[in-house]
Amino acid sequence: MSALAPAHEALTILIADDSPADLLLLSTIVRRQGHQVLTAADGREAVEVFTRERPQLVLMDALMPVMDGFAAARWIKQLSGEALVPIIFLTSLSDSADLAECLDAGGDDFLPKPYNPLILGAKINAMDRLRRLQATVLQQRDLIAKHNDHLLHEQRVAKAVFDKVAHSGCINAAPNIRYLQSPYALFNGDLLLAAYTPSGDMHVLLGDFTGHGLPAAVGAMPLADVFYGMTAKGYGLAQILREMNAKLKRILPVDMFCCATLLCLSTDRHVVEVWNGGMPEGYVHQVATGKRTSLASRHLPLGVLSAELFNDCTEVWPMALGDRVFLLSDGVLETADANNQLFGVERLQQVFAANREPDRLFEDVEQALAAFRGEARDDVSMVEITLQSGPALRASGPLYADSGQSCPLDWSVNFEFRAETLKRYNPLPYLLQLLLEIHGLRAQSGALYSVMAELYSNALEHGVLGLDSRLKRDAQGFAEYYRRRNERLAELNSGYVRVQVQVVPTDAGGTMTLRIEDSGPGFDVDKVLAQPLDIDRLSGRGLSLVRRLSHDVRWSDGGRCVCVEFSWEALA
Amino acid sequence: MVDVHLDPVVLSGLQEVMESEYPKLLDTFLDDSQKRIEALRQSRGDAKALGRIAHSFKGSSGNLGAVRLAHLCQRLEAESAEAAGDLEALVDQIDLEFALVKPLYESERQRFQM
Numbered sequence: 198m199s200a201l202a203p204a205h206e207a208l209t210i211l212i213a214d215d216s217p218a219d220l221l222l223l224s225t226i227v228r229r230q231g232h233q234v235l236t237a238a239d240g241r242e243a244v245e246v247f248t249r250e251r252p253q254l255v256l257m258d259a260l261m262p263v264m265d266g267f268a269a270a271r272w273i274k275q276l277s278g279e280a281l282v283p284i285i286f287l288t289s290l291s292d293s294a295d296l297a298e299c300l301d302a303g304g305d306d307f308l309p310k311p312y313n314p315l316i317l318g319a320k321i322n323a324m325d326r327l328r329r330l331q332a333t334v335l336q337q338r339d340l341i342a343k344h345n346d347h348l349l350h351e352q353r354v355a356k357a358v359f360d361k362v363a364h365s366g367c368i369n370a371a372p373n374i375r376y377l378q379s380p381y382a383l384f385n386g387d388l389l390l391a392a393y394t395p396s397g398d399m400h401v402l403l404g405d406f407t408g409h410g411l412p413a414a415v416g417a418m419p420l421a422d423v424f425y426g427m428t429a430k431g432y433g434l435a436q437i438l439r440e441m442n443a444k445l446k447r448i449l450p451v452d453m454f455c456c457a458t459l460l461c462l463s464t465d466r467h468v469v470e471v472w473n474g475g476m477p478e479g480y481v482h483q484v485a486t487g488k489r490t491s492l493a494s495r496h497l498p499l500g501v502l503s504a505e506l507f508n509d510c511t512e513v514w515p516m517a518l519g520d521r522v523f524l525l526s527d528g529v530l531e532t533a534d535a536n537n538q539l540f541g542v543e544r545l546q547q548v549f550a551a552n553r554e555p556d557r558l559f560e561d562v563e564q565a566l567a568a569f570r571g572e573a574r575d576d577v578s579m580v581e582i583t584l585q586s587g588p589a590l591r592a593s594g595p596l597y598a599d600s601g602q603s604c605p606l607d608w609s610v611n612f613e614f615r616a617e618t619l620k621r622y623n624p625l626p627y628l629l630q631l632l633l634e635i636h637g638l639r640a641q642s643g644a645l646y647s648v649m650a651e652l653y654s655n656a657l658e659h660g661v662l663g664l665d666s667r668l669k670r671d672a673q674g675f676a677e678y679y680r681r682r683n684e685r686l687a688e689l690n691s692g693y694v695r696v697q698v699q700v701v702p703t704d705a706g707g708t709m710t711l712r713i714e715d716s717g718p719g720f721d722v723d724k725v726l727a728q729p730l731d732i733d734r735l736s737g738r739g740l741s742l743v744r745r746l747s748h749d750v751r752w753s754d755g756g757r758c759v760c761v762e763f764s765w766e767a768l769a
Numbered sequence: 770m771v772d773v774h775l776d777p778v779v780l781s782g783l784q785e786v787m788e789s790e791y792p793k794l795l796d797t798f799l800d801d802s803q804k805r806i807e808a809l810r811q812s813r814g815d816a817k818a819l820g821r822i823a824h825s826f827k828g829s830s831g832n833l834g835a836v837r838l839a840h841l842c843q844r845l846e847a848e849s850a851e852a853a854g855d856l857e858a859l860v861d862q863i864d865l866e867f868a869l870v871k872p873l874y875e876s877e878r879q880r881f882q883m
Contacts, residue, residue: 218798218829222783225790260824287828311779311831314786 208325209250211235213243213269214258214287219310223256223287226314230321240264244272252282254324256308259288259299267302274303281331283324359414362421371399376580377559379528386413387526387578388455390421392428395629396647397465400428400437403524403580404457404499405476416455419444420499431626431646434461435509438472438499442507445500454500458492458524462516462582465647465742468675469522469584472511474498478542479524481514482555489549490514492522513679515672516584521555525562526578532566540569606635606707609699616689619657625650628696637706637765644746645763651743652713652759653694658682660715660757661692692716706766712758719755772837774866775873779834792881795874798833802826806867809860819856820849826863833874838866 210232214220217238224234235250237243241264243257255273259266270284283305288295299307305327306320368374368391376389386406393399402424406413420441427437438459445455456475463469469481474496481490496508516522525545532540548565552558559579566577610631614624629646632638638645658664662685668678697712725740743750749762784791805826812818827842841863848854 216825216829217801218794219832221790221794221797222787222832225787225794229786258828260821310828311834 206325207231207233208254208321209233209235209252210254210256210321211237211243211246211250211252212256213237213240213261213266214256215239215261216258219258219287219312223312223317226312226317227256227321230314230318232321240266240269243269244276247273247282248276253328254321255282255284257284257286257304259286259295267298270299270302270304279335281328283328285320285324355414359417362418373399373583373585374401374580375559375583376578377563378578379576386417387528387576388417388420389578389580390424391582392425394428394461394646395431395642396650397643398461398463399582400424400434400459400461401522401524401580401582402457402459403476403479403526403578404455405526405578406455407453413453416445416449416453416500419448420455427626431629431650433623433625434459434470434472434511436623436626438509439504439507442499442502443504446503449500454498456494456498456527460492460522460524460582462522462584464584464586467516467518467584468513469516470511470513472496472509477525477527477530479522480549481516482521482523482549483517484519484521484555485517489546492524510683513675515669515675518584518586520584522582523558524580526576528576528578529562529566532570532577534570540566544569606700606702609697612696614694614696616691616693619661619692619694620686620689624696625653628698632698632709635700635707635709635765638709638763641763641765648743648747648761649711652711652761653696655740655759656694656713656715656717659720660717661694662686662689663717703764706764708762708764710760710762712760714754714758717757719757722752722756725756774835774837774870776834776836780877783833792878794833795878798829799871799874799878801829802867802871806864809863813857813860816849816856819860820846823849823863835866835870838863838870841866 210227212220212223212227212234213236214223215238220236220238224236228234235246235252237246239261240257243255243266244264246252247255255270257266257270261269266286266288270286273282273284284303285306285308286299286304287308287310288299296307305324308317308320368376368389371391371393374391378387378389386404386408388402388404388406390402390404391399402420404417404420406416423437423441423444427440432440441455441457454475458471458473458476458479460472460479461470471479471492473479473492473494475494475498478494479492481492482488483490492512492514495510495512502508530540530542530545534540544565545562548561549558552561558581562579563577612624612628614622618624625646628649629642632645632649633642659666662682664678664682664685666678668674668681693716695712695714697710697714699710699712701708701710743761747761747763751760752758753760783794787794805822808822809819809826812822823842823845827839827846830842831839841859845856845859845863848859849856
């Protein structure tokens with residue numbers, strides 16, 4: 198009997214047996230095997246000792262006075278909760294019904310009398326392995342639960358922050374935007390931003406980051422920063438796209454990027470300018486004709502190409518009042534049915550064709566998705582922007598750090614922007630910032646920016662590039678106009694646009710004169726001005742806009758030079 | 770019928786396991802067995818009580834190598850459950866068998882007189 202199985206770890210073992218000789222024998226064997234022994238002479242004592250001492254394993258005689266081993270085992274199993282306290286029944290029970298009762302009561306094994314120390318040692322070790330396994334499982338379960346709680350908490354916080362970032366623009370305030378984002382679309386990397394430019398145009402971005410969850414959401418922060426900051430300062434789509442691309446390229450790992458559609462909707466000029474990199478086709482819906490123009494992806498997503506290779510070319514489409522732009526995320530097209538068939542563009546276009554009430558388009562799409570799949574996917578984003586007349590809501594003005602005391606009042610500057618600059622630089626945000634140094638003009642900054650933007654683009658497009666605005670009389674010509682604009686700008690190697698700003702104080706306040714001159718051939722001023730103000734025509738819009746917004750416009754030098762004046766009253 | 774009264778191999782095994790506790794184990798067994806014998810005598814006619822006592826006695830006598838005693842206890846346990854056979858005759862046999870092995874254990878115990 199020398200081969201006692203060595204114990205891996207000393208356990209505290211409770212032995213309950215009403216026979217003193219058996220109890221003594223078993224206690225001695227167990228103690229020799231290196232464990233600590235607690236004893237009880239009946240079931241009730243066993244439960245008491247267990248409650249007090251919490252042993253790790255129990256050897257229990259089945260038939261005992263006062264309380265038998267079955268009842269005691271049930272108590273002990275209940276007391277030990279989720280932890281495994283193995284109970285080995287000490288019995289020579291030969292009746293299978295009794296053996297079954299041992300198992301029913303929670304017994305894990307049997308040890309027959311007379312005792313064999315070798316088998317006893319092996320059983321204790323086996324039970325100890327089970328006990329530890331259970332303890333490890335419980336510990337890991339609790340750890341996983343803890344980590345999961347932690348993760349959910351982080352995601353809740355991140356989502357709250359993210360919701361604020363993504364919705365701090367005019368997305369909820371603008372009456373002409375409708376959007377639908379399923380609750381988790383946002384956290385699946387879908388991003389929807391909207392903001393007004395200083396001239397009252399609206400910029401909208403629908404983006405989709407690769408990946409899911411927190412990593413996808415992280416990239417949205419810098420993107421939103423650039424979008425809101427540059428839109429408020431009057432930058433155009435090209436500059437904003439370049440900045441977003443460069444920033445994402447710099448901070449994101451190579452396998453992360455952002456598919457995006459960025460658009461500028463201009464109520465003043467009745468156009469939408471669009472850049473689509475990697476998003477599904479959006480649509481311009483002409484309400485009058487029912488025609489849908491596709492806004493297809495022409496570029497790689499943001500954050501993929503280096504600044505040198507990045508292409509900021511946009512497309513411009515005319516829109517009439519009431520026309521709508523519809524954008525969607527790939528969650529719509531990639532909704533799959535039970536056979537892994539994708540919803541796809543064709544089914545979407547069937548929904549378009551069947552749609553009778555334009556205001557219920559989202560609901561129609563959702564219903565079609567649900568019918569297709571049986572349930573809606575949780576990462577679907579859709580947005581629809583309508584071209585509406587009436588005063589645009591403007592971004593709340595930039596915050597000024599100065600008090601107004603240091604405002605300059607008597608100065609002038611002259612710029613000459615030549616071919617290489619005209620090709621790649623938009624001086625308007627810079628000029629606007631300069632003019633906003635004049636505090637008296639801040640109240641008119643929207644009109645000022647619109648007029649300045651219009652005169653500058655007239656000087657560039659009709660003057661330097663020699664484009665004929667009559668091309669824009671229909672939608673096809675419109676597209677052709679912008680195609681030629683990009684083409685001629687790319688080939689430009691001479692010409693200039695000169696800008697002069699002159700500020701003089703007056704008795705009442707001050708006057709700012711903006712003079713813009715170009716190197717083009719000029720135009721017949723009298724003939725153009727003889728045309729009535731017509732805001733619904735596609736061509737010649739610029740001039741009627743300028744004449745509406747500023748009371749004093751003068752052309753000179755055969756139409757090559759234009760001058761506008763803005764005055765203000767002294768601030769109280 | 771098993772005719773081994775006391776298995777010497779079991780005894781030497783017990784001595785090895787128990788070491789210095791061996792005499793105490795013998796004392797405990799003799800003392801406990803005496804109580805069970807008396808309990809059996811008092812429970813004549815109560816089959817259920819006889820069965821319970823026999824079950825317990827069977828365990829300890831088996832552990833201590835009293836082979837025939839354990840066997841008789843097992844028969845009593847089984848027959849009391851079926852309420853069959855002559856239980857009183859079996860109790861008498863157990864009484865006799867214990868009277869026979871008791872001196873054997875006592876003389877084993879004498880070898881370790883302190």
